[in-house]
Amino acid sequence: MTVQLSSQAAPGVHRIPLPTPFQVGDVNCYLLTGEPLTLVDTGPNSGTALDRLDRALDELGLRIGDLELIVLTHQHMDHEGLLEILARRCSAQVAAFAPLQPWLADYHRSARADDIYAQRVMSRHGLPRELVALIGVLSAGMHAYGSSGAVTRPLREGDRLAMGGRDFAVYERPGHSPSDIVFLHEHSGLMLGGDHLLSSISSNALVSRPLNGPLQAPRPQPLVVYAESLAATGMMPVKLMLTGHGEAILEHRALIDSRLEAQRRRARQILRLISDRPLTAHEIALRMWGDVAITQAYLTLSETLGHIDLLLRDGRVHEFDADGLSRFQAA
Numbered sequence: 001m002t003v004q005l006s007s008q009a010a011p012g013v014h015r016i017p018l019p020t021p022f023q024v025g026d027v028n029c030y031l032l033t034g035e036p037l038t039l040v041d042t043g044p045n046s047g048t049a050l051d052r053l054d055r056a057l058d059e060l061g062l063r064i065g066d067l068e069l070i071v072l073t074h075q076h077m078d079h080e081g082l083l084e085i086l087a088r089r090c091s092a093q094v095a096a097f098a099p100l101q102p103w104l105a106d107y108h109r110s111a112r113a114d115d116i117y118a119q120r121v122m123s124r125h126g127l128p129r130e131l132v133a134l135i136g137v138l139s140a141g142m143h144a145y146g147s148s149g150a151v152t153r154p155l156r157e158g159d160r161l162a163m164g165g166r167d168f169a170v171y172e173r174p175g176h177s178p179s180d181i182v183f184l185h186e187h188s189g190l191m192l193g194g195d196h197l198l199s200s201i202s203s204n205a206l207v208s209r210p211l212n213g214p215l216q217a218p219r220p221q222p223l224v225v226y227a228e229s230l231a232a233t234g235m236m237p238v239k240l241m242l243t244g245h246g247e248a249i250l251e252h253r254a255l256i257d258s259r260l261e262a263q264r265r266r267a268r269q270i271l272r273l274i275s276d277r278p279l280t281a282h283e284i285a286l287r288m289w290g291d292v293a294i295t296q297a298y299l300t301l302s303e304t305l306g307h308i309d310l311l312l313r314d315g316r317v318h319e320f321d322a323d324g325l326s327r328f329q330a331a
Helices: 047-059 083-089 100-105 107-124 129-145 222-234 252-273 281-289 297-313
Strands: 013-018 027-032 038-040 069-071 093-097 153-155 160-163 166-172 181-185 190-194 240-243 317-322 325-330
Touching: 013 047, 027 047, 027 240, 069 083, 069 160, 093 100, 100 107, 107 129, 107 297, 129 297, 222 252, 222 297, 252 281, 252 297, 281 297, 281 325, 297 317
Parallel strands: 038 069, 069 093, 093 153, 190 240
Antiparallel strands: 013 027, 027 038, 160 166, 166 181, 181 190, 317 325
């Protein structure tokens, strides 16, 4: 195998794409040479991904035992799944968003709680009971691609982190997940962005249980939070953003403006759908995406709720309870 390097990466930053079982395709992990030798994200917990990582490091004259620091950009299993295995094979520190520490310490318990929370959201917003149950079974079957792990270097906004001979500033950028963080090397304008912003697809702002929160926690508004995170990143002096999937980003401000405008456009479309009569979020999703709202029910439901939240924020929609379901009506 030939290690694939990002053509725009800074010297000493190697992009290692690892296969995933998910529709998004390969996940980009990054090896930063220099001290400390750093791996940013791990790929999913699979033999194929581990073998690919082993071979990529071997071509660079390295092995997993040489790693000195493992950094996680967020909690999704395609980015943290090999953590437990890698930690057993090296003495690296593990850096991640501080509130992720207890979540990762008992990953399987955390993931089960997240599933229960998601099922309650789906039921509340109109998905049929049988579909909710099926999604729960399928989601539980995917847990094996993630893993527990010990975070030894908890990170917060404003912290500094040395990776591969460079000093990076840490920024919290929730929205795609509750635990997203990005890293900026101010001198060069290099950002390690994880899935915060992707070049060819919009990052999903999935409705997720608040990190370590109770099952009864109010439903968060991840797209509202994500829009705020994108706006903040748009103000930063980024020259090159290395991303968790796909190609690097050179013009981050223009891309962010495009994504924010797409959010506003989708919100206006939903507003037109509920101008005549109130609908549940699932009914809206069916009108927007047809059968895709069944085959990718939680993704489309999250996207629908996200854009409804933008309308709720602006006072253009009302939410009310009808027979135990949430319905939405144009103000």
